[in-house]
Amino acid sequence: MNMTKIVRTTADLFYPFCLVFGLYVVLHGHLTPGGGFQGGAVMATGAALLLVSRRYEDITRSLRQNTMKLCEAVGLLMFITAGLAGLFAGGAFLYNGLAGAGGLFGEPVAFGANPGVLNTAGLIPVLNLAVGIEVLGGLTVILLYMLSGVKETEP
């Protein structure tokens, strides 16, 4: 459905903030409340904002169904690959070998209450990112499927 210019402009203005806030929730999953599922849902809200404000044919020129399907599959594959990497590196599926190792997401964490550093927690941010990509793709694909059948009538 093509909404009025006010709705379209507001949606165009707000969907980047939705995406950025969703990414923030995903990336800070090991420090603050939230995580992959919640952040992915927030990001999908940004896509939904675009979808309800525009005509389906207009929006699928930039927000393609195949891209979102790819997002979903890539997210799940990334999760499984991270698990298998732990299996080969540490001997257990989803073994958290990156934690405290000094590299990516590998800073050691002080015991007790502390504000926390983003570059910690090893495998957890990677898995959060994977789940976030998957939820973004999955929910957007569901919305695209459901809106693809809506019959448009020109006023």
Next chain:
Amino acid sequence: MRTALFTAILLILLAGFLQVAVGLPFGKPARTDMDDYFLAHAQDQAAANNVVTSVVFDFRGFDTLGEATVLFTAVLGVGMMFRKLKPGEEYEHD
């Protein structure tokens, strides 16, 4: 007669099960070893300040993999329901 007997047996069984269920200790946390372990080791083993995330994505990461798979399957189901019809194909009505 048979209905009354059946009801009586059912009531007796129900009373027995209820007594067992109510009598089981559940109130005070008698066993907190698991909780204490998570709280004590979330920061040095999983290296995450958020204990909930460390449980969900590290100690029980396999469970999260299952959740992600459930979402994937749900999207697959919606896709099958909203698929395009072939030319000449009709919806089946019961």
